[in-house]
Amino acid sequence: MSHPTPGVPTWVDLGTSDLPDATRFYTQLFGWEADVSGEEYGGYTTFRLNGRAAAGAGPLYGEGQPTAWSTYVATDDADEIAARVEAAGGKVLVAPFDVMFQGRMAAFLDPAGAPFSVWQAGTMRGADVFDVPGALTWNELTTRDVEGSAAFYGSVFGWVARESSMGGLPYIVWEHQGATIAGMQAMDGDDWPDDLPPHWMIYFAVHDCDESAALAQSLGGRVARPPTDLPIGRYAILDDPQGGTFSVLQSANA
Template identity: 70%
Template sequence: MTPSTPGSPAWVDLGTADLADAGRFYTALFGWSAEVGGQYVTFGLNGLPAAGAGPLYGVGQPTAWSTYIGTDDADDIAARVAANGGKVLVPPFDVEDQGRMAAFLDPGGAPFSVWQPGTMRGAEVFDVPGALTWNELNTRDLDGSMAFYHAVFGWQFRNSSMSGVPYVVAKVHETPVCGLQPMAPGSWPDDVSPHWMVYFAVHDCDIAAEHARALGGGVVQPPTTLPIGRYAVLADPQGGLFSVLAGAR
């Protein structure tokens, strides 16, 4: 992954019911530093911005990680989302001089956001332990999702599989940027909505899972070996889901 590439994930942040406890949990789990600015926390890794966190603003909104896709023009993306069956939840607005953002739902109901960089480019560290290493859309309409994200971001796609399960890799200029995974009937509970999952790199998946549990979090999907490495789905103490991946390389 590379920073500030239009069409690729540029930032992730956590909306949480307990910002102070989220800071305690994630700084201990990933070795992040925490820089507080108002009601927003920027987590750093090796002196570089890695992720963020802020409070919940909507009544009944669950604690969740959000994926921000980089763009040169947030307003153009908002128009494309609306024209292709998505929903504009938060129209584009300036975050002081740091950048411009907007929030959407894709046609399947998965929330995502965009980031148009200003003085803040987004994450500046990837693919090392404690940093973002992958983003993945879990969707109940794979063909519809591919058509939507192609129209909005120009993504191209490569069909693949993950342990025998169909999997699609999205590409920008032949560079893989994220994945799309079909939520096959019977494989996912009916009450789980389409969503974007964030993956953070770790040295050792099993140790990270146990560490998360010891810090008050939970293990939703136990450590599992895939061709790309060993991963687990974890939950923070407020219920925010995320994954960790110890890559095979």
């Protein structure tokens, strides 16, 4: 088994207040199959696309914890990353711990307040499929501190922040070892309510953005931002029935 490249987003999962209903919603929206683990894993569910791991979901464990998607960055050493996070001004939310033989994980807050996690692969390497309809295609940090975030993630993962643009607006592209791996957007303007915290947005690829947005709504979700054209394709921001926010992206090359 080949392990994912350290420093690259490798997995996303959903912590939800209603795992059965979230499973209903996402399996119908993306055509995923739900692979439910045993009691020793708390019913953690791996969503598979044509048999390959695409994403995961599990129940909420912390009181007051909101339903939300999480981004995991691959690492060879979760403990070393935890030390780097603290040294760079971030916060360790969940110290590194073993998930049986599956791997080792930890959860953090960056200095601006955006949560993220790391995954040190064991028998479970992360996602097996990317960039096809129903699979993860992009991870994007939205933050009110672009400069500070560039310094933080550069220190923790060795990422390089490159200035770019998206739809005529400034945009940051994260590069790692010469490869483009993620993005960063400044939370400036009226599109970003004051009570919306910095976060990592995840994008799933779809065949047709408009159809996916309409289907999500028919399944009990909400269209938070209607389908919109960008140079890279057409996207929409959606909420699942429990309030978990994610995006769908129809590639311009589709």
